[in-house]
Amino acid sequence: MTRKKRRLYMLLLALLGLGTATALTMTAFQDNIVFFFSPTDLQTQQAQGKAVGDRNFRLGGLVEDGSFKRLPDGISYEFRVTDTVNVVQVAYRGQLPDLFREGQGVVAEGKLRPDGVFLAREVLAKHDENYMPPEVTDALKRADHFKETAKTVKQ
């Protein structure tokens, strides 16, 4: 085995590895990226006719005051997520994170049912009282901006 030949083998192997990794990553990306939407994002998408369909996504915003309900089975919950402009109804079965509270930021992962209710598979925990998930902060800011522009248009 000459040095040149060995180098060739190594190069081929490395390319093979790189190729596999790229292929794996690309296919995995196609199926498994989870987008983040605020209630307003969902609204705009539906208005534009782009349905989210059966995809998993993350919904974020504030738990609307007075919207939280525990169903009779004791472990199913209903609440609404708002970004102060639009609202989405959420259904969830399971244990809520310790810091889940009305008026607080929340991020839920799941799917949109045909009837427009967001079926959460998971409600993400945040780790302390003062902390607001950055996606939620961002969504609220955008909603605020949306309100501002809406006002100017009306005037």
Next chain:
Amino acid sequence: MIPELGHYALVLALFVAIVQSTLPMVGAATRNDAWMAVARPCAYAQMALVLLAYAALTWAHAVSDFSVQNVVSNSHSLKPMLYKISGVWGNHEGSMILWVVMLSVFGAAVALFGRNLPPTLKARVLSVQGLIGVGFLLFVLVTSNPFIRVIPPPLDGRDLNPLLQDPGLAFHPPFLYAGYVGFSMAFSFAVAALIEGRVDPAWARWVRPWTLAAWSALTMGIAMGSWWAYYELGWGGWWYWDPVENASLMPWLAGTALLHSAVVVEKRDALKTWTILLAIITFSLSLMGTFLVRSGILTSVHAFAVDPARGVFILVLLVIATGGSLLLYSVRAPNLKAGGLFAPVSREGTLVLNNLLLSTATATVFIGTLYPLFLDVLNLGKVSVGPPFFNATFVPLAIPMVAAMVVGPMMAWKRGDLPGALTRLWFAALAALASAAVALWVTGGPWLALVGVALGVWALVGSLVELAERVRLFRIPLRDTWVRTANLPRSAWGMTIAHASMGIAILGMTGTSAWQAEVIKAMRPGETAEVAGYAVTFDGVRQSEIDNFRSDMGAFTVRRNGAVIASLSPERRFYPVTRMTTTEAAIHTTWVSDVYVALGDPNEAGAWTVRLYHHPLVPWIWIGGVGMMLGGLVSLSDRRFRVGAPERRAARAGAVQPAE
């Protein structure tokens, strides 16, 4: 007074580090022995000063000195002493000091144990180590000073994040940091070798023990973190592909590759430039992990404080360290002389395959972790990449990796005999197939789980077969086998233990991922729920006040076939100071499976949300993790690494004198 002393020591340490990073480097270039000799006392002095600063901060936490901002923000007078001590590194500033402590201890260890290193190499290694020290000491002093005072001091502190007040997590950061920072040794050796312009087997023999020690500590740190997540977060998961977890997994994967490629450099004098590159990449990934976790761009328990200045500072450090060393690499690496040749089918070949798969796996984790950040920075939308992505990319790479892991050690150096190696592994193959068949029969489970079982058994039994082959069990008289076993080098034992433990860990991961059973129920006292054949009765909840929290402790009785086998007391704790609730799950383990109970919140009707899990094989994940760490330590104790093994020292020193 004492905090000021700590602050002063830290500033002094910075200046010592500046001297350490410059004088010896210049001395090595100009062959000035006196300047090179400065490195050693500097390394000792830096360690002593940093330890002094660390001790000062620990004192402030231990006596609850609430005139120090760091103590106010992260402590409380009622907090148990264990968490007062561990709280020192349970916050951003303190953990960065711990990082610097580790760095200076490793530096001092080279100064102490590196007596037989060639003087120029030693001076350069310590110099690079000093340079990293300068960067991080500046970082601490400029952006994260833990010794800042508050006037007037408040009466009590704001307490530590309750999730961190846990024995499992108390010792997770020191291990993790010992791993992260330990890889700085490989980095310093790599940069020094590039400047020196030579890499030889002796170089690999010095690098390997440091890498092994770092790798063992990191393995332990990750295992502890995952164990903590399992019992403290209340949902019984052991790995979530969270960016913070990935930040520790990437250096681990790259470090594992480094560990194996360094073997090739040591034994065969090949793969030198690749090993250097891996050393640089591994430490860069450690730095990146620190950046990701400390900059606050990720959201997790670890993101203590969101301060953009800190993120930018670490990013600059990362760019300088990675960019600088890669630049040096591109200039100097082509001049390194290539060494021994080998056939594609050989021990070297399998180690190359291992490296290839490990680096590819590292790359996929890297992409998955950073892609959302890229999109966010470019304002292309917010996405998250969760477990499905990593399962789809990482698992297909891990399968051939583990399959090859058993074959590799059976091959000869230089030119191996693949059919021969496979023939000698017939027993392992049989065991793997048989266990997969049993798993299919018992569970009918998903095919991926059967592959997992087969792989785990293949790794476990295959490693033992390799050991049996080595001592020629049943081929020669037992007495001779015994003699061979006793004479086996520790590194061989280390490899067998680590590889077999990997097999055990894979079985654990497979078992709990594929066959866990979950029941979530609102239970009233007296009610019974069933999970995987275990009847769990809820007896009631007792409330009490302990230290700095209020506790709701549930009482559960676990029965199997009517016989009581355990009583479990899961807890729900409320920490009034931080107004946070934490879950302390209760676990009954048979070492083959866990029954896991977590107590949720009560509802108006007097029922409590209860989560019951049955996790088959889950303890094996951590048994495997501890086993891997032990394997690393056993290998570390090999005589060829031991300091001052007299008959070898002469040969070593002779082999590496610069040929001038």
